[in-house]
Amino acid sequence: MLLDRLRHIGVSRIYGVPGDYNLEFLELIERTPGIAFIGTCNELNAAYAADGDARMTGIGAVLVTYGVGDLSALSAVAGAAAEGVPVVVISGMPPLHAVQSRALVHHTLADGDYDNVMACYRQFTAASARLQPATAVMETDRVLHAVQTLKRPVYIQFPSDICYVDVDVPAPSPVSVTSDPGLLAQAAQWVVQRLAQARQPVVLVDAMVRQYGLHDRVVRLCTQYGIPYAALSTARTLLPESGPLWLGQYGGQASAPGVADYVKGADCVIGLGVRFVDSTSGYFSQDLQPGALVDVQPFSLNCDGRNMQGMTAADLLDAVEQALKDRPPAHLSRPAVRPDPAAPVSSEAQPWGQAVFWDRAEAFLRPGDIVGADNGSSMVAMLHARLPAGCSLLVQPVWAAIGYSLPASLGACLAMPDRRHVLFIGDGSFQMTAQELSTLLRHRCNITIFLVNNGGYTIERMILGPQAAYNDVANWNYADLPAAMGGDMAAVLSLKAGDVSALDNALAQAERHEGLAFIEVGFAPMDAPAGLAAMGQAVRRYDYGLETPELP
Template sequence: MRGSIGSMLLDRLRHLGVSRIYGVPGDYNLEFLELIEQTPGIEFVGTCNELNAAYAADGDARLAGIGAVLVTYGVGDLSCLSAVAGASAEGVPLVVISGMPPWHAIQSRALVHHTLADGNYDNVLNCYRQFTVACARLNPATAVAETDRVLQAVQALRRPVYIQFPSDICYVAVDVPPPPTVAAVSDPGLLARAAEQVVRRISQARKPVVLIDAMVRQYGLRERVQALCTTFGIPYAALSTARTLLPESGPEWLGQYGGAASAPAVADYVQAADCVIALGVRFVDSTSGYFSQQIAPGAMVDVQPFSLTCNGENIQGITAADLLDSVHQRLASVRMARPERIAPPAAPTAPAPQGEGWAQAPFWRRVESFLQPADVVVADNGSSMTAMLHARLPAGCSLLVQPVWAAIGYSLPASLGACLARPERRHVLFIGDGSFQMTVQELSTLLRHEANITIFLINNGGYTIERMILGPQSAYNDIANWRYADLPQVFDPDRAPRTFRVASMDELETALDQAAAHKGVNFIEVLFTPMDAPAGMAKMGAAVRRYDYGIDLPDQT
């Protein structure tokens, strides 16, 4: 059938499950935006800048499966590139569409704005090639084929892709076939060999464990992994990148694993395991306690999206999904002993004792009990992420963090995307003052969309996570002290969100009670001294200091 290039692209995006496109209007994408407004089933969500748009699409994709961003050429592309790189590092599928100058300008190397005025139209494309799994510049002759190639890549590899869309081709008519089917297929013989190796390792193991990383979210493997562990009684642990992907209760749940940063019982179990089924595991500094992981020699069974490494052999040509299905089926006919267990995780932390002074430790204990089943919890890099990674979260919670790319400011716009992806759920954001100042503009967008979110602004007078590493008293770790609790009223006076400024346990109790009763935006600023931090941050700071600078210093606190 015939259709316009713009309509073809929107139809392909809807077919993938995209229903929101985040971005900023620019003169090279306006005609495409006009088409979006006329197209049912897909909406444009305007953000305050392109960086925030890509962060929002990232948050959306983590809950909805895929995200999309629309920017204008050059200035918009490079503004959002850091967030796109973060999505690539963390395994988040995004489609980035750039409205670029018209084809006649590209072909004539015209010196137009939003370029370097040198006739070069390849430099931005070359930038994106470093951080995406596929790129394309559409033209009428190959627009459909190139669109399908790029969108097949985002489906198969589950990382960002990039499409340049010249401004003058939106309504050009082309032949549009049905979208192609994308399904990675395993080689049957290689799959059988791989599954046989994994089954043999599990069935012979005295102490197997499954270790999960972000691949489980990235490729939609939650149900398969949970079924494998619960059916055959195999304990599992999660890296920080995979918290809440599987239920964090029950006899199989061990806890979070991060090398020396793990709870002692979890670290001991994983270290003693004779079969570690590692699902997409990457031991990054920030997820491994600065490379302090200890896996017994020969214990690792390394399952990646399209390969298995086991017993010194690497097998390609398979998918992790097919491998898990085959292993599950084969284990059902194998007699195996039930694995050893460790003691169940400790009971939830008790509320802070009456009369305890104001500090981060009692604050985090109290807000942990504020969280409810099925909440979406987002935590920014620093104090907030450290606290939430040590927290016991209620059943059904989703924790969104970015420990690999670790960009401060990610969490606020990511919360916007998460709120729009799952408006039926309550959202809770924890963000420090330094992170907040990076992307504060998107608070106005949360208010405009009447998001159901409670925001805890941790005001500790600057970059506490950096103070823990180096320079606890140094001016470079200080920031301007805004009147944070006044900002919601400034950004949207008509909606009158609930705001609180908290500096004691009594004030916190009042704020939590009122926030729990109010559906909508709640903004709670909590004040701490600069070196007050959650448990574990000082130890982490020392590990970073040793690794980055090769020095040990006296206690920074």
């Protein structure tokens, strides 16, 4: 029943780790066509992989064992909650007879309490349930309805002794959320009126557009009425990043050149699911005109101090588009805010460092690539890069867990095997989740991984402790890891680059390579992409109230 329901909502892979309480469920997966189990090295990485899969396909799933597996995965599940990623977490738990008798079993605190893990998960999920035969179908449908509607993780505990209990299973009901027609019409009129009065409107895009599949609706609205749009870091690559209406990335004072000034001058800001988080707003440096924001959320609208409930964002965009159908595009002309790209500098004229590396890395990307970037130097660089058409950017700016991108790229690779994947990850981040390199190798994923080795946590050095030992990490022999992790070195490319010539040679080889390419690039500890120092200063001021770093 549960596997059929998962297949019905689009799950075709379940990531996880075997444990004695979920083995019978794994046996069922083995015999269920259309759904595969992807074993990972630990539950944290499994949940990150499910997150990456869900961002590509719309839904992800992870299987853990009770207690130790649950809590290992919980940080990644919390990250999915923070970023609005629909992931179904299934926990194989001790048998119901043990729960009912409060038996003292392993993977618990040996105190008879079987509610503490559920209490943890309730803080980070949209719905949760412990299945029992009498209510299993109803509870499963309730929880899966929540993950589809609210686009956040959900949690199901599956006692080990009920896997083979037969239950009557009705056909699944379609999941739909309808809008109140009268309230929808009123809300659409508010938005249309604001647009008609606006001298300089703009659309700000956040992760809601990914969550609810609003891409085409937003493009049609902006194109039809000539409204420029910008994307927060959580929404990069969701809409086309070229053409006269694309402004660039918006993040307050950390915006792409000219974007913050344009948004500041806008008298009508259509915010699509916008949340001004510190890391997506240049540490709360967003500067909008008073009353300019028209705040569209998944099921509500705030406009001119008025709140309207009872509608979906999709229906609202459709209603606004219909109302504007016969109106001429009023705002097609606007000043250019993005400078023309600088002419490339020859290799001979560029000293080795991250500046030349990120220029080369940007040029290495192809249209349609899925680009992962871990928190820190890599994410800052990619958020300011010009990505080719059709690229998808896989980042986690809100939860901002270092190490997220490697297992998330595993999920993205398996979800989209026909696209090329490129990952940029620092040495400190890589050491968090490095085990999943072995899973990428095992599944022969088509990915190029750039390991940025700058001797530790450069983003932390930019905040405090530029020379402090606590920001150091062990210097692994990174380029040897593919072989150590079981990679077929006849099919794997593993290289190191420490100067411009070696980088150009490595990029040329990687460009021709199909499969996994691992390229370690080495830099000085304080060498960083443009923007990282300013980010460090903003974090330092906000967290510690310090204007300048301590002296070495």
